[in-house]
Amino acid sequence: MSLDAAIVGPGNIGTDLMYKILDRGEEIELQRMIGIFPVEESEGLQAAVDEGVDVGTDGIDSVKEHADEFDLVFEATSAGIHEQHAPVYKDLDLFAVDLTPAAIGPYTVPVVNADEVVASGHENINMVTCGGQATIPIVHAVDRVADVEYAEMVSHISSESAGPGTRGNIDKFTQTTAAGLEEVGGADRGKAIITLNPAEPPIMMRNTVYTRIDEDSDVDEIRDSVSRIESEVQEYVPGYEVTLEPTVKDQDDVAFDLGDSIILTTMLEVEGEGQYLPPYAGNLDIMTSAALGAAERVAQQSADADAIGGVSDD
Amino acid sequence: MTDDHVRLVDMTLRDGMHAVDHQFTPEEMAEVAAALDAAEMDVVEVSHGDGMGGSSINYGFAAADTEEYLDAVVPELTDTQLSVLLLPGIGTVEELDMAVDRGADICRIATHVTEADISEDHFGYVKDRGLEANGLLMLSHMAEPQRILEEAKKMEEYGADAVYLMDSAGALLPNDVRDRISLLVDELSIDVGFHAHNNLGLGIGNTLAALEEGAVTTDGCLRGLGAGSGNAQIEVLVGVLEKAGYDINPDFFGVMDAAEDVLVPMIDDDEMPKLDNDSLMLGYAGVYSSFLRHTRRAGKKYDIDPREILVKLGEMEVVGGQEDLITDVASQLAEERDAGAAAEAASDD
Numbered sequence: 001m002s003l004d005a006a007i008v009g010p011g012n013i014g015t016d017l018m019y020k021i022l023d024r025g026e027e028i029e030l031q032r033m034i035g036i037f038p039v040e041e042s043e044g045l046q047a048a049v050d051e052g053v054d055v056g057t058d059g060i061d062s063v064k065e066h067a068d069e070f071d072l073v074f075e076a077t078s079a080g081i082h083e084q085h086a087p088v089y090k091d092l093d094l095f096a097v098d099l100t101p102a103a104i105g106p107y108t109v110p111v112v113n114a115d116e117v118v119a120s121g122h123e124n125i126n127m128v129t130c131g132g133q134a135t136i137p138i139v140h141a142v143d144r145v146a147d148v149e150y151a152e153m154v155s156h157i158s159s160e161s162a163g164p165g166t167r168g169n170i171d172k173f174t175q176t177t178a179a180g181l182e183e184v185g186g187a188d189r190g191k192a193i194i195t196l197n198p199a200e201p202p203i204m205m206r207n208t209v210y211t212r213i214d215e216d217s218d219v220d221e222i223r224d225s226v227s228r229i230e231s232e233v234q235e236y237v238p239g240y241e242v243t244l245e246p247t248v249k250d251q252d253d254v255a256f257d258l259g260d261s262i263i264l265t266t267m268l269e270v271e272g273e274g275q276y277l278p279p280y281a282g283n284l285d286i287m288t289s290a291a292l293g294a295a296e297r298v299a300q301q302s303a304d305a306d307a308i309g310g311v312s313d314d
Numbered sequence: 315m316t317d318d319h320v321r322l323v324d325m326t327l328r329d330g331m332h333a334v335d336h337q338f339t340p341e342e343m344a345e346v347a348a349a350l351d352a353a354e355m356d357v358v359e360v361s362h363g364d365g366m367g368g369s370s371i372n373y374g375f376a377a378a379d380t381e382e383y384l385d386a387v388v389p390e391l392t393d394t395q396l397s398v399l400l401l402p403g404i405g406t407v408e409e410l411d412m413a414v415d416r417g418a419d420i421c422r423i424a425t426h427v428t429e430a431d432i433s434e435d436h437f438g439y440v441k442d443r444g445l446e447a448n449g450l451l452m453l454s455h456m457a458e459p460q461r462i463l464e465e466a467k468k469m470e471e472y473g474a475d476a477v478y479l480m481d482s483a484g485a486l487l488p489n490d491v492r493d494r495i496s497l498l499v500d501e502l503s504i505d506v507g508f509h510a511h512n513n514l515g516l517g518i519g520n521t522l523a524a525l526e527e528g529a530v531t532t533d534g535c536l537r538g539l540g541a542g543s544g545n546a547q548i549e550v551l552v553g554v555l556e557k558a559g560y561d562i563n564p565d566f567f568g569v570m571d572a573a574e575d576v577l578v579p580m581i582d583d584d585e586m587p588k589l590d591n592d593s594l595m596l597g598y599a600g601v602y603s604s605f606l607r608h609t610r611r612a613g614k615k616y617d618i619d620p621r622e623i624l625v626k627l628g629e630m631e632v633v634g635g636q637e638d639l640i641t642d643v644a645s646q647l648a649e650e651r652d653a654g655a656a657a658e659a660a661s662d663d
Contacts, residue, residue: 152371154638159429170432171406191370194403198428198456199631208638210371244642249371253615255335255607256375263371267642 002027003299004069008085009076010035010044012163012277013099017074017288019275022051025292027299031069034062060085067092072298074291075100078165079172086124095298096124097291101172107180109136110293111232118297125294129173130283131155131192131207132180133290138209138266139185141229146217149261151187152210153177155194158202161281170194205270205282215262222246226266236293237286239271239279319561321531323357324350324548326577328399329540331363332604333585336376340386342580348390349576353568357420359397360387363541363604365424366398366413367405372637381412388417395419402432404635407439414443424450424480426633427457430465437472449474450509452634455485455600459497466498476505476531481520482634484513484542484597488523499528507531510546512538513597515589517546518554525560536573537586542596542603544587549573595621599628608637612644622647
C-alpha cells in the first residue's frame with residue numbers, strides 16, 4: 001500500500017526530494033508541493049508545476065486546506081518553521097519526516113536506526129543533518145568494534161549548495177550533528193564543524209570523521225566494519241564513497257596529550273545524483289535520499305500494521 | 315603627519331595561540347594580560363586560535379577550556395577591554411553566551427570573506443546582550459573589493475559596530491589593502507579595521523596603508539606571535555604609529571616590556587614565528603596562516619616538503635577551517651611520489 005505525501009518547503013532540498021520521489025519513489029506518492037510565494041517567484045514550485053505536481057502557496061494554510069490528500073509530510077523549510085508546523089501536523093494526524101535541524105522527533109539514520117525508530121511508533125522523525133547522514137554511519141561502524149570516546153566530524157560544503165536555510169541555521173547544524181554523533185553514532189561525546197567553500201568549480205561535499213578510541217583497538221576489524229557500512233549506505237546514496245579508510249594518528253601526530261588513545265581519521269565524499277542541482281551538492285542528495293528511504297520504511301510498516309488491523313477487524 | 319586616533323587590539327592570547335599549538339596555560343595568559351593592561355593596551359583578545367569552540371582534533375585541543383582562560387584573564391584587566399573570537403560553523407551562540415557571562419566586552423565574529431550571511435544570529439545575540447560586535451572577513455585576498463563591500467554591508471546590517479579586513483593568508487600587497495579599505499571606509503557608516511599577517515614581510519607596511527586609507531582599529535601581537543610568520547608586531551606598530559603622529563593609547567615602553575620580559579621567556583624557539591620559507595609560501599600561495607604548523611607535521615609524517623603541500627592547498631582554494639584537507643593532500647602527494655618511484659624502478663628493470 002502506498003503512502004500519499006506532500007513536501008513543505010520548495011527550496012533546494014524540497015525540490016531535489018521531489019525529483020527523487022518522482023524518479024524512484026516506490027511506496028511514496030507525491031501529491032503536493034507547498035511553499036509561501038507565488039509560483040512565478042518560486043523556482044521549486046515552478047518545477048513542481050512543470051512535473052504535473054499540484055502546488056500550494058500559502059504555507060501551513062495550504063497544508064490544512066489539503067490535509068485529506070496526504071498522510072505524510074516532508075518538512076524542508078527551516079528549524080524555526082518546523083517548530084511552528086509540527087503541532088499542526090500532529091493535530092492533522094500527519095506523519096512528519098523532518099529534514100530541518102529542529103529535531104522534535106528522534107534522529108533517524110536509515111542504515112543505523114530507521115527501522116527501530118519507525119517501529120517504536122513515532123509520528124515525527126528527524127533526519128539529523130546532511131553532515132550527520134554522511135558521518136554518523138562511520139562513527140557507528142567504528143563504535144560497534146571499539147568504544148568511541150569522542151567523535152568529531154568536519155563537513156565541507158560548496159557555498160553554491162548551501163541555501164538560506166542552512167546559512168541561517170548554522171548553529172543548529174553543528175549542535176544537531178554533534179548530538180546525532182552521540183545518540184545514534186554511539187560516541188560518548190561528539191563535536192561537529194562545518195565550513196562553506198566558495199571555490200569554483202564547486203567542491204564535492206566532503207567530510208572528515210575523527211574517532212578517538214583505545215590504543216589497543218583492532219584497527220583492521222574497524223576498517224572492515226567501515227567498508228561494510230559504506231556498501232550499505234551506497235544502497236540508498238549511490239554517490240557515497242570513503243576516500244581515506246580509517247588511518248591512525250598517534251601521539252607523534254598531534255600537539256595535545258592523547259593519553260592511552262589513538263585517533264582514526266576517515267574521509268568520505270558524497271556525489272549527488274544530479275536530479276536537480278549538480279553532482280557537487282551531495283549534501284542535499286544524502287538528506288533527500290535518507291528522507292525518502294525513511295519514508296519508504298514508514299509506508300512499509302503502516303502497510304504491515306493495516307494488514308494486521310484488517311485481520312483483527314474481521 | 316596625522317593626529318587620528320587608532321584603537322589597537324592585541325591578539326597574543328588568540329592568534330598567538332596558533333604559534334604555541336593552543337597550549338598557553340591560564341596562568342601564562344593572566345601574566346601576559348596583566349602586562350598588556352599595565353601598558354594601557356586598548357583591547358586584548360583571548361580564545362583558542364580558531365575562536366571559542368575551536369578546541370578539537372581538527373585544530374588541536376587547547377591546554378584549558380575557554381572558561382578557564384577567561385576566568386584567569388578577567389581579574390587582570392582594569393581599563394583594557396576583553397575581546398573574544400567566534401567563527402560560526404566552529405563555535406555557537408552558546409560560547410558567546412558563556413563569554414559574555416564571564417566578562418567579555420567585545421565579541422568578534424569571523425566568517426570567510428564571501429560567507430557573511432552565516433553570522434546574522436551571532437551578531438543579533440551580541441547586540442541583544444548590549445556588547446560591541448565586530449565582523450571579521452577572513453582571507454580577504456580571495457575576493458574583489460566590491461564583493462567584500464557587499465559582505466561587509468551584510469555585517470553592518472546585522473548590527474556590527476566595526477568590520478575588519480582580515481589578511482588571513484598574509485597575501486595582500488599594499489595596493490590591494492588600499493583598494494579594499496578605501497572602498498569600505500567610503501561606503502560603510504561603521505568603523506573599519508585591519509588584520510595583517512607578515513608572510514610577505516608586509517605586516518607593518520600593510521597596516522600603515524590601511525590606516526592611511528581610513529581604518530581606525532587594527533590588530534597585532536607581541537613579537538608578532540601569531541599564525542604563520544605571525545601578525546603585525548605590536549610593539550613595533552606602537553613605535554611606528556607614534557612616529558607617524560597617530561593618537562594611540564598604549565605606552566611604548568610598557569608594550570615593549572610586555573613582549574620582551576613577559577612573553578618571550580614563555581615561548582620556545584621553534585614556536586616563535588619566523589618569516590621562513592614555509593611561512594613565505596603561505597603568503598605567496600594564499601593559504602590560511604594557521605595551516606603552517608599542521609602542514610609541517612603532515613610533511614614530516616609523509617616526508618613531503620611543506621611548501622609543496624601549501625602550493626597544492628592554494629590551488630584548491632581551501633578556506634579557513636579546512637585543516638583536515640592537509641592530511642589528505644599530503645597523503646596524496648606521497649602516493650603520487652611512491653607511484654612515480656615504483657614506475658621508475660620498473661622501467662629500470
